[in-house]
Amino acid sequence: AQSVTQLGSHVSVSEGALVLLRCNYSSSVPPYLFWYVQYPNQGLQLLLKYTSAATLVKGINDFEAEFKKSETSFHLTKPSAHMSDAAEYFCAASPDLLQKLVFGTGTRLLVSP
Amino acid sequence: EAGVTQFPSHSVIEKGQTVTLRCDPISGHDNLYWYRRVMGKEIKFLLHFVKESKQDESGMPNNRFLAERTGGTYSTLKVQPAELEDSGVYFCASSLSGGQYSSTDTQYFGPGTRLTVL
Numbered sequence: 001a002q003s004v005t006q007l008g009s010h011v012s013v014s015e016g017a018l019v020l021l022r023c024n025y026s027s028s029v030p031p032y033l034f035w036y037v038q039y040p041n042q043g044l045q046l047l048l049k050y051t052s053a054a055t056l057v058k059g060i061n062d063f064e065a066e067f068k069k070s071e072t073s074f075h076l077t078k079p080s081a082h083m084s085d086a087a088e089y090f091c092a093a094s095p096d097l098l099q100k101l102v103f104g105t106g107t108r109l110l111v112s113p
Numbered sequence: 114e115a116g117v118t119q120f121p122s123h124s125v126i127e128k129g130q131t132v133t134l135r136c137d138p139i140s141g142h143d144n145l146y147w148y149r150r151v152m153g154k155e156i157k158f159l160l161h162f163v164k165e166s167k168q169d170e171s172g173m174p175n176n177r178f179l180a181e182r183t184g185g186t187y188s189t190l191k192v193q194p195a196e197l198e199d200s201g202v203y204f205c206a207s208s209l210s211g212g213q214y215s216s217t218d219t220q221y222f223g224p225g226t227r228l229t230v231l
Contacts, residue, residue: 004155036222043117044156044204044222090156098144098208100158100169101220 002027004093006104014112019078021107023065023091026072031093033074034101035065039087047089050074061085086111115139117223119205125229131193134226138187138207144168145188146208146220147180151201159203162188195230202227 007022025031032051036044048059055067065076074091088108092101118137126132138145147159159178160170164185173180177196182188192199206220 041224043224044206046219046221049219092156098210098218100146100161100172101148101156102158103148103156105153105155 002031002093002095002102004091004102004104006089006091006107008107009105010108010110012110012112013081015083016080019063019076019081019085019109021076021089021091021109023074023076023104024072025074025091025093027093027095030067030069031095033065033067034092034094035059035063035074035076036090036092037087038090038106044090047076081109081111083111083113085109117205117207117221119203119223119226121226122224123227123229125231126195127231128197129194131191132195132228134190134192134203134228136188136190136205136207136223138205139221142207142209142221143185144208144210144220145182146206147188147190148204148206149201150204150225151198156204159190192228195228197230200228200230 003026005024034049035047038044047063048057050057050067058064063078088106090106091104094101120135145162148156150156158172161168162182165182179191202225204225206222208218208220
C-alpha cells in the first residue's frame, strides 16, 4: 500500500531563511505527488503537483519541489520564508489524478521575525 | 467561482447522537471526496463519488457512516450513532472530470467540518 512520510511535525525558521519540508513516498510505481497548505481556519490549498511532466515543479508563492525517483522524495523548498508562510503543510500521493489521496501527517511551519 | 463549501463549520454532539455533514462541491465537478483527520494524525480518505455513484468507499470506517450524493450535486455524510473516536475534522474535496482526465485535474478542498463527540 502506498504511504507518505513527512519528517518533522514542526519546522521552525527565521524570516528570510530557506524553507525545507521533507516528504518521502513509498510506492513501486512513481505516483502523482502533491503539496497542500492549510492556513488557520481555511481549507487545504494546492501549492504544487508532480504529474511526471518535469521533475522540478514550481508552485505558488515561490514554493517549489523536486521529484527524485532514486530517493523516493518530493521535498518542498522556498528560498526565503515570509511570516505569512506560517501554516501546516501536507504532502500527498495518488496513483492517478482521480483516485484517493494518501497524505502524510503534516508539518507545521513556524516563522519567527 | 465559489469553492467547495461545507456545513456546519463546527459541530459538538454527545455520544450516541446523529450528525449530518454537508458538502457542496464546485459547480460542474463530477468527483467528490470525503476525508477525515483525527487529532494529530494524517488526513485519511473515506470515499469517492463520481456523480451520484460511489466509486470507492474503501475508507469508510464502519456502517455507522453513511454518505449520499443524490442527483450528483451536494453530498451528505451522516454519522449514526456517533462515538468518541469519530471526533476530528471532516474534509470534502471535488475535482472536475468523471471520464478522461487531464493533468490539470486537481482536488479542491473545503474548509472542513470540525466534529467533537463528547
